[in-house]
Amino acid sequence: MSPSDLVTTACVVMLGLAAVLLVVRITRGPTVLDRTVALDVLVAVVICAIAVDAVERDTSTTLPVLLVLTLVGFVGSVAVARFAKGSDDVDAESGDEAEGGRL
Amino acid sequence: MSALTALTPLAAMTSVPEVAAQVSDVVGSVLLxxxxAxxxxxAIGMVRLPDLLTRMHAATKPQVLGLVLVIAGLALRLREPEALGMLVLVVLFQMATAPVAxxxxxxxxxxxxxxxxERLVVDELSEGVRDLGDEPRGAP
Structure with missing residues (x-):
């Protein structure tokens, strides 16, 4: 195994572990904004993974995908933040819903 | 740019561009x-930190610094001048959009x-803005 392969393997392992942990956070929430932030980071991890792939295959054909992903991830999180209503934490919503009139 | 040939004996190196390519490979790999990392x-911070604001603090690292490091590593390993413009654009767009989001x-x-x-150390926004409910929450 050459040093180059070793670097690629280490990068892939770290990025894969990061993606799994982020999916855990997306699943557990608890609010939609937590999930949005985690999805944003997941997009950044995917960008890093595509960059590592470009290094491994020594090609620049996938670089436009990076450009598109930076912009699409931004649009997604802004749209969710724009239309998120009130507190959607299922555990916390029981009880103090009545006094949260300004939400 | 076959492999990282850092382990090759110095005697095998012949030309200055070859040495430069090896240095570029090694530096690029370290940045990647x-x-x-x-x-x-x-990601560990996203799972372990307790609330949204601290998670946003953790989220900033791969979005800006991590991406800049990986893109710089990619540029050093590819060494294609025509790819450089697009990589700079990727970093610029990410640096412009991540703070807004x-x-x-x-x-x-x-x-x-x-x-x-209860977790906030300083909360100047609540003191300064009394009428939080007057404008729509989603407004920028």
Whole structure:
């Protein structure tokens, strides 16, 4: 195994572990904004993974995908933040819903 | 750019460009590893930190610094001048959009009372803005 392969393997392992942990956070929430932030980071991890792939295959054909992903991830999180209503934490919503009139 | 030939004896190196290519490969690999490590650290933070604002703090690392490191590593390993412009664009777009998205998410969380005020050390926004309910929460 050459040093180059070793670097690629280490990068892939770290990025894969990061993606799994982020999916855990997306699943557990608890609010939609937590999930949005985690999805944003997941997009950044995917960008890093595509960059590592470009290094491994020594090609620049996938670089436009990076450009598109930076912009699409931004649009997604802004749209969710724009239309998120009130507190959607299922555990916390029981009880103090009545006094949260300004939400 | 076959493999990292850092282990090759110095006698095998013939020309200056070859040495420069090897140095570029090694530096690029270190940058790639650092960027991926930042992504992993941020993901651990996303899982372990307690509330949205601290998670946003962790989220910033791979979005800006991690991405810059990985893209710089990619540029050093590819060594294609025509790819450089697109890589610079990727970094510029990410640096322009990530703060806006983070600002809107944090604002929506604060106006939705999803921020645990007991955890805040300084809360100048609540003191300064009394009429949080007057404008729509999602407004930028």
């Amino acid at each position: 590893l650092a960027g991926c 930042l992504s992993l650290i941020a 983070a600002h809107m998410v944090g604002r929506a969380a604060f106006r939705g009372d999803q921020v645990d005020r």
